[in-house]
Amino acid sequence: MRKKGNEFGLLYGGRNYDIFATLLGFGHSYYEKAAGELPLEKGMKVLDLGCGTASLDIEIEKKAEHTCKVYGIDLSDTQLKYAHSKTKGMEEEISLYKGTMDELPFKNDAFDIVVTSVAFCETDEEVRRGSIKETSRVLRNGGYFVLIDCARPRMALTSAMLLPFFMLKTNEDNWNNTYVEICKNNGLMLDKETYLKSYIRCQLFKKE
Ligand SMILES: C[S@@+](CC[C@H](N)C(=O)[O-])C[C@H]1O[C@@H](n2cnc3c(N)ncnc32)[C@H](O)[C@@H]1O
Secondary structure (H helix, E strand, O other): OOOOOOOOOOOOOHHHHHHHHHHOOOOHHHHHHHHHOOOOOOOOEEEEEOOOOOHHHHHHHHHOOOOOEEEEEEOOHHHHHHHHHHOOOOOOOEEEEEOOOOOOOOOOOOEEEEEEEOOHHHOOHHHHHHHHHHHHHHEEEEEEEEEEEEOOOOOHHHHHHOHHHHHHHOOHHHHOOOHHHHHHHOOEEEEEEEEEEOOEEEEEEEEO
16 A cells, blocks of 8 residues: 555654654644634534644643544554543543545544644645545535644744754645645635744635
């Protein structure tokens, strides 16, 4: 089977992922900020593509005062195993699935919000396009797609400092922001754009 993305296995996955992520500035405050960008309302159904260790899913539940139902999907057994241990006791609120973001095991119009945080940059062009198509299929009309990914840094100094990181994580889509066009072709219209960090862009698309 074709590789669907960088799967965070034993070395970079699970508890190690959370440690590395925190060292790189993706600690609790990042996830709190990311959850704050979601247009959440009580009782909503939310899907997280490439959910990793479920840090964002936990923050979404906190922000929604535990009234939402969050579904996370990820390729990696290591990530999911650790995500299960972090979400123990929250099984009614957070369901985790093993799978790829471009073949979603969900019905049409099933979600109010689909979110993805720094996971598109771990896949190839074909998977990203397939995933946006699938996102549009599983989102209800009027629902939102929140796409958080690496982007061309807004500050030159940050670009220089993070050059090694960017050489690994940039691609045509996030660097040139072709996401806007791809989403538009799938009925997802850009509603709002903001930055969570100088090099992390958060785009809110509405399904029309
Ligand atoms: C950098 S981590 C981000 C995890 C999480 N979203 C976060 O913000 O902490 C990228 C995640 O995407 C997952 N991934 C890569 N390709 C994928 C795919 N095709 N479908 C689902 N998950 C994928 C990896 O296993 C990894 O857990």
